[in-house]
Amino acid sequence: MAGRIPQNFLDDLLTRTELVELIQSRVPLKKSGRNYMACCPFHHEKTPSFSVSPGKQLYHCFGCGVSGNAIGFLMEYDRLDFISAVEELATRAGLEIPRDQSDTGPDLRPLFSLLARCTLFYQQQLKLDSGKQAVDYLKKRGLSGEVAKLFSIGYVAEGWDQLLKAEGTTEALRQQLAQSGMAIEKENGGYYDRFRNRIMFPIIDRRGRTIGFGGRVLDNSEPKYLNSPETPIFHKGQEVYGLYQALQANKSLDRLLVVEGYMDVVALAQFGVSYAVATLGTALTSDHIHLLYRHTGELVFCFDGDRAGRSAAWRSLETSLSEIKDGRQVRFLFLPDGEDPDSLIRKEGQQVFQQRVENAEPLSDYLLSHISEQCDMSHIDGRAKLASLAKPLIEKVKDPIFRELLEQKIQQSVGIQRAITRPVQQQRQSNKPIPSHARPKPVSPMRKAIGLLIQNPGFHQSIEEFHSLKNNTEAGADLLFELLELLQQQPELTSASLLEHWREKPAYQHLMKLANWDLEIPQEIAEEEFLHAFKRIQSNLYEQQLQLLLSEVKVRPLTTDEKQQLKELLSQKSQ
Numbered sequence: 001m002a003g004r005i006p007q008n009f010l011d012d013l014l015t016r017t018e019l020v021e022l023i024q025s026r027v028p029l030k031k032s033g034r035n036y037m038a039c040c041p042f043h044h045e046k047t048p049s050f051s052v053s054p055g056k057q058l059y060h061c062f063g064c065g066v067s068g069n070a071i072g073f074l075m076e077y078d079r080l081d082f083i084s085a086v087e088e089l090a091t092r093a094g095l096e097i098p099r100d101q102s103d104t105g106p107d108l109r110p111l112f113s114l115l116a117r118c119t120l121f122y123q124q125q126l127k128l129d130s131g132k133q134a135v136d137y138l139k140k141r142g143l144s145g146e147v148a149k150l151f152s153i154g155y156v157a158e159g160w161d162q163l164l165k166a167e168g169t170t171e172a173l174r175q176q177l178a179q180s181g182m183a184i185e186k187e188n189g190g191y192y193d194r195f196r197n198r199i200m201f202p203i204i205d206r207r208g209r210t211i212g213f214g215g216r217v218l219d220n221s222e223p224k225y226l227n228s229p230e231t232p233i234f235h236k237g238q239e240v241y242g243l244y245q246a247l248q249a250n251k252s253l254d255r256l257l258v259v260e261g262y263m264d265v266v267a268l269a270q271f272g273v274s275y276a277v278a279t280l281g282t283a284l285t286s287d288h289i290h291l292l293y294r295h296t297g298e299l300v301f302c303f304d305g306d307r308a309g310r311s312a313a314w315r316s317l318e319t320s321l322s323e324i325k326d327g328r329q330v331r332f333l334f335l336p337d338g339e340d341p342d343s344l345i346r347k348e349g350q351q352v353f354q355q356r357v358e359n360a361e362p363l364s365d366y367l368l369s370h371i372s373e374q375c376d377m378s379h380i381d382g383r384a385k386l387a388s389l390a391k392p393l394i395e396k397v398k399d400p401i402f403r404e405l406l407e408q409k410i411q412q413s414v415g416i417q418r419a420i421t422r423p424v425q426q427q428r429q430s431n432k433p434i435p436s437h438a439r440p441k442p443v444s445p446m447r448k449a450i451g452l453l454i455q456n457p458g459f460h461q462s463i464e465e466f467h468s469l470k471n472n473t474e475a476g477a478d479l480l481f482e483l484l485e486l487l488q489q490q491p492e493l494t495s496a497s498l499l500e501h502w503r504e505k506p507a508y509q510h511l512m513k514l515a516n517w518d519l520e521i522p523q524e525i526a527e528e529e530f531l532h533a534f535k536r537i538q539s540n541l542y543e544q545q546l547q548l549l550l551s552e553v554k555v556r557p558l559t560t561d562e563k564q565q566l567k568e569l570l571s572q573k574s575q
Contacts, residue, residue, distance in 0.1 A: 005086055007501060009098055010071075011490065013086065014497040016093045017070045019057045026077055026294075041077060041326065042066045044400045056455060057496035060516035067516045069496035071503075079290050082503075091207060111180045111233050114167065115202075115210040118182055121166050122154025122200040122213075131155045134199050137218055141263065142346055147270045150245060151201065156215070158197040181212065181228040195226065201262040203234070203280065204244040211239065214262050214280065225261070227281045237285040240292065241265055242277040247295065249274035255298035257333075257357060258284070258316075259341050264302075267342035271350045273357075276302075276341070284316045289323045298329040300360045302341055305334040314370060317363060318396070324363070325399035331360035364409055367393060372413070383414040443519075445536040446476040451514040452521075452530040453483055457498055459530045460487035466534075472541045479507055480537070 020036055023029060029036040029052060040050035040061040049063040060067035066076065074085035090097050125131050126148075134155035138148060156162050164183060168174040174191050177183035183191040198215030205211050212228030228234050242265040246253065249269075257276040259265060268276040275296075279288060284301075292299055301316050303309035313332055320330045333356060335344055345353040361369075371389040376382035390410045397403040411417060453459055460483075469481040486501060487493060495515055502508045521529050552558065 005083070006098055008490075009095075010086065010500050011493060011497040013089055013093060013095060014057065014070060014500060015492070015494060016095070017057075017089055018054075019059065019070050019073070019496070020052055020054050022070050022089075022092075023052055023059060023073060040064060040066070044325070055495075056515065057494050058499075058515055067512050069499060071500065078294055079287070087207070106232060108233050110176060111231070112209045112211075114173070114176050114180055115182070115212070115233075117167055118163065118180075118213070119152050119154065119202045119210045121163060122156055122202075123152060124154075125157065125162070126153070126155040130157045133218055137199065141267065141342070143266060143270055147266060150269065151242075151266050152204070152210075153266070154200040154202070156193070156195050156198055156200055160192040160196065162196070163193045164191055179231065181231045181234065194228075197221075198226065201241065201266075203228070203239060203241055205239065206244055206247065208244060212280075214241065216262065225281060236280045236282045238287045238291065240277040240279055240288060242269075243291070243295070245269065246275050246277060253296040255300055255357075256292050256296045257300045257302055258292070259302045260304075260312075261340070264341040268345060268353075271345045271353070273345065273350060273353065283312070284319050286319055286323060289320055293323065293328055297327060298331070300331045300333055300357055302333045302335065302357075304340065305337055309334065310370075313366070317367060317370075318393070320363065321393060321396040322398055324397060324402050330363040332363070332366045333357060333360040364406055367406075368409060368413055377413075383416075386410070387414050387416070444476075445533040445540070446474060446480065447514070448519065449530060449533040449537060450476060450480050450483065450511075451517050451519060452526055452533070453480070453487075454495060454498065454511055454515045455517075456526060456530070457487055457493050457495060458491075459527050460484050461491070462527060462531055463534060468538065468541060472537070473544075474537070474540065477537070477541075479511075 020029065023038075024036075027038050027041045027050070029038045030048070031037075032051075034053070034055065036052040036054070037048040038050045038052075039045050039048045040063055042050075042061060043064040043066075045063050050059065050061045052059045058067060058069055059073060068076065070089055071082065071085045074080050074088055075082060078085070078088070080088065087097065126134055138153070143153075161168075164174065164177065168177050168183065168191065174183065178185050178191060182194055184194050185191050195213065195215040197219070198217055201214040201216070202210045203212040203214060212231065212234035214228075215226045217224055217226075227236065230236065240258075241262055243256075245265075246256065253275055255275060257268070257273065259268070259276050259278050261278055265276045265278050268274075277292070289299070299320070301313060303313045303316075313334070317330070317332070324330060335341070339347075341353075344356075367390075371386055371393075374389065375386040377386065387410065394403060394407050394410065397406060463484060466481060466484045469477045469484075483498070486498070499508070499511055499515060502511050519526075519529075552562070
């Protein structure tokens with residue numbers, strides 16, 4: 001079922017989601033009065049200014065201004081798109097996402113279902129006589145049947161249509177196989193299997209769904225490893241192999257070990273190292289790093305000790321610099337020549353390998369040693385060169401504390417005390433506008449009414465008649481009318497779900513600011529203030545209408561309806 005997610009589902013989802021619990025799973029919160037506080041996860045600060053309101057189900061940072069509901073938090077903190085954030089919350093709440101049939105968006109569920117069947121097909125092929133060669137290979141690599149099952153490892157025999165025969169029984173299915181990257185369309189028509197005579201490694205996302213495959217040959221043919229291409233459900237730069245299994249095996253992850261291949265991940269799991277993941281035949285991206293940091297505070301990058309391995313390690317360091325914040329750590333483990341994680345752990349055992357991981361080189365040490373190799377530190381010009389090489393790297397670091405400590409390390413190495421780069425705090429201060437000391441503008445009744453209603457949706461029940469707002473030309477009248485009309489139809493809406501109705505509309509940011517606006521009105525008189533503001537809006541409207549009719553009567557006779565309206569307005573004014 002394709003299409004847009006119905007608004008009533010989003011309302012229900014946000015009602016079921018406890019924002020404090022969601023944010024607490026990622027950011028430590030401390031109760032402060034009616035709200036919870038923390039140091040903001042979106043900018044560096046020493047004094048907590050990030051507030052989470054259980055009543056409104058909204059968060060707001062008084063330092064950087066970021067604010068939102070549960071969906072917005074996942075989009076910001078986990079770098080998810082809207083659909084992925086909703087899926088994450090739905091999974092937590094145990095809900096299935098419905099779709100609006102009126103929308104024509106792509107339905108990806110058939111592709112997930114197809115790849116699940118492909119996974120089973122490859123597993124079944126491993127058990128056949130034709131799979132004996134693959135089983136022997138896996139046994140030779142020291143893998144047990146239990147680990148093979150854990151990673152859903154399978155096999156496909158030689159042949160151009162093994163999978164097509166099993167899963168491509170109709171033209172629609174053959175097209176799906178091509179769309180999912182499992183089959184390739186011929187130029188002259190027809191299809192053939194992408195993977196042939198390979199051990200198959202399903203790539204599984206965090207929700208346990210197969211999204212692609214990696215295949216390893218059993219002979220000396222090339223390419224040795226073949227991955228699924230980019231598809232609507234598989235993006236190499238955003239996924240890693242083995243993360244699902246690592247999350248299943250560990251309630252919490254102290255660290256993640258990032259290795260280079262599928263077999264490394266599987267072999268390490270065989271020896272009890274259940275926290276290894278691998279990139280999918282592509283260089284490490286910032287999306288990879290952010291994905292991994294959602295689940296741990298420490299990444300250890302494991303590379304061969306040769307020139308190629310160290311080049312890859314350096315690229316990973318450069319990518320990591322901008323992602324380090326809030327105490328996150330990056331370290332590097334370089335293996336002895338001729339070894340990979342698979343061969344080394346079989347040779348040394350789990351305990352010794354684990355010790356290597358724990359003794360991995362911190363990023364700051366690796367950075368300094370790498371750039372020092374290019375400089376003659378016995379001369380002033382060599383030390384100056386090191387400072388020059390370090391400067392653009394330090395400037396990539398966004399976290400002020402880590403940046404300052406890294407700069408101090410470089411300063412000590414080159415023997416200087418002056419700053420190599422301009423402090424982040426100084427940059428921020430220089431970019432700040434000069435504060436205005438003019439008196440703040442008085443709050444209009446319209447702004448106060450909308451702000452109080454967003455923060456207290458239940459106040460709509462005290463308004464008996466509001467349809468006259470449709471005739472009000474004052475700025476914000478149409479918005480107040482829409483809010484009241486929606487709340488009349490759906491009185492159960494919270495602040496968070498009410499705002500969600502405006503996410504795609506121009507007024508969203510304005511409403512979000514009003515939702516977090518401190519009106520400095522005690523809660524016990526807030527509803528009274530709301531009613532007073534609404535009555536002033538109505539009074540202003542009546543005055544506008546009265547003045548218009550009084551000006552009209554000077555130039556022409558009024559109609560019977562206009563006379564009646566004038567009589568009512570004069571009566572209301574005298575009350």
